[in-house]
Amino acid sequence: MATYVIGDLQGCYDELQQLLSLINYQPEQDELWFAGDIVNRGPKSLDCLRFVKNLGSKGKMVLGNHDFHLLAAYSGVEKFLSKSDTLTDIINAPDVHELMDWLRQQPLMVRHEFLPLVMVHAGIPPQWTISQAQNLADEVQKSLQADDWQDQLRHHLFGSEPTLWQESLTGWDRLRYIVNAFARMRYCSADGELEFSQKGKPENNASHFQPWFTWPHRKNKTAEIFFGHWSTLGAIDAYNIHTTDTGCLWGGKLTAYCLDSKMRHTIDCPQACQPKKAKSS
Numbered sequence: 383m384a385t386y387v388i389g390d391l392q393g394c395y396d397e398l399q400q401l402l403s404l405i406n407y408q409p410e411q412d413e414l415w416f417a418g419d420i421v422n423r424g425p426k427s428l429d430c431l432r433f434v435k436n437l438g439s440k441g442k443m444v445l446g447n448h449d450f451h452l453l454a455a456y457s458g459v460e461k462f463l464s465k466s467d468t469l470t471d472i473i474n475a476p477d478v479h480e481l482m483d484w485l486r487q488q489p490l491m492v493r494h495e496f497l498p499l500v501m502v503h504a505g506i507p508p509q510w511t512i513s514q515a516q517n518l519a520d521e522v523q524k525s526l527q528a529d530d531w532q533d534q535l536r537h538h539l540f541g542s543e544p545t546l547w548q549e550s551l552t553g554w555d556r557l558r559y560i561v562n563a564f565a566r567m568r569y570c571s572a573d574g575e576l577e578f579s580q581k582g583k584p585e586n587n588a589s590h591f592q593p594w595f596t597w598p599h600r601k602n603k604t605a606e607i608f609f610g611h612w613s614t615l616g617a618i619d620a621y622n623i624h625t626t627d628t629g630c631l632w633g634g635k636l637t638a639y640c641l642d643s644k645m646r647h648t649i650d651c652p653q654a655c656q657p658k659k660a661k662s663s
């Protein structure tokens with residue numbers, strides 16, 4: 383039995399199947415963890431979503447910004463649909479209600495049963511410990527399980543404010559910061575102020591914002607953190623973090639990191655999965 387952490391699929395279903403062949407995936411025994419952004423931009427989002435859902439107890443995922451985007455699109459937030467989205471197949475699928483009902487119940491953070499190891503989509507800000515992060519992730523998950531979850535998405539959960547965390551934050555401001563930290567963050571300041579305009583490699587960055595995982599005082603260094611979201615980082619196994627989005631969508635690689643052997647398995651991704659207009663995810 384082995385557990386693999388797989389990076390952002392973004393609808394690249396054929397590449398996922400190639401990767402599973404490469405690792406000789408055994409559905410009865412192996413467990414697959416997905417670091418979020420299962421859908422959007424690539425050609426086969428519906429297949430990806432159904433595949434992950436059908437894994438049942440042999441699969442885990444965390445919600446990424448594109449997964450939130452899909453939930454918003456399903457909830458009728460038209461302003462969040464853009465030309466580069468490839469979500470129509472899912473919205474029109476006969477099992478869309480079942481799929482969305484399952485997706486909205488997925489967590490923002492997955493914690494290993496006995497190892498000090500977690501998975502999130504984008505990151506955990508430096509000021510949060512692992513157990514604090516777990517509690518805050520649970521707050522959002524609970525709100526998405528409420529009967530009025532679609533109203534919440536329509537009116538409250540999207541936006542980039544507040545950028546600074548305070549334990550005293552309440553209501554939607556509180557939940558919005560938590561979602562943005564777990565699902566959108568790349569750069570932040572030493573005290574966890576979020577900065578969303580930069581998507582490039584850290585060496586090109588000259589501001590006082592740094593990649594969230596490089597702050598020396600980071601309180602969540604006690605666990606290995608697996609995350610996706612930041613495709614321009616490439617493969618990094620340092621700082622007690624592991625990147626998993628190696629840019630499959632953009633003609634890079636799709637990665638499966640084996641938690642047991644600590645080995646990376648990758649396949650090269652062809653042009654086919656790339657959107658016509660190149661744009662950072």
Ligand SMILES: [Mn+2]
Nearest residue numbers: 419446447611
């Ligand atoms: Mn993402």
